[in-house]
Amino acid sequence: xxxxxxxxxxxxxxxxxxxxxxxxxxxxxxxxxxxxxxxxxxxxxxxxxxxxxxxxxxxxxxxxxxxxxxxxxxxxxxxxxxxxxxxxxxxxxxxxxxxxxxxxxxxxxxxxx
Numbered sequence: 001x002x003x004x005x006x007x008x009x010x011x012x013x014x015x016x017x018x019x020x021x022x023x024x025x026x027x028x029x030x031x032x033x034x035x036x037x038x039x040x041x042x043x044x045x046x047x048x049x050x051x052x053x054x055x056x057x058x059x060x061x062x063x064x065x066x067x068x069x070x071x072x073x074x075x076x077x078x079x080x081x082x083x084x085x086x087x088x089x090x091x092x093x094x095x096x097x098x099x100x101x102x103x104x105x106x107x108x109x110x111x112x113x
Contacts, residue, residue, distance in 0.1 A: 016046040016054035023055040
């Protein structure tokens with residue numbers, strides 16, 4: 001990989017650019033919190049060749065949401081489940097909107113909600 005390739009990857013939300021320490025610092029939490037949400041399988045960090053956890057910006061957004069819920073008093077396991085359900089709902093809403101657009105294009109009339 002060239003230096004230019006590395007710089008291009010920094011714009012990639014899924015590129016594991018952040019070490020555990022830096023990730024924890026960025027979202028204002030501890031490394032043990034990141035391990036806990038990893039253990040709950042909310043996020044799965046990639047591992048460097050040396051075995052160190054590396055996080056992407058997308059994973060940091062998820063971790064920040066988990067931290068927000070935990071800070072509000074939600075147990076970590078429940079916070080992880082809430083985030084998974086929120087993600088599933090968002091995906092279902094996106095799919096429904098696509099179906100509505102396709103139906104409108106086919107009939108020329110909006111579908112009933």
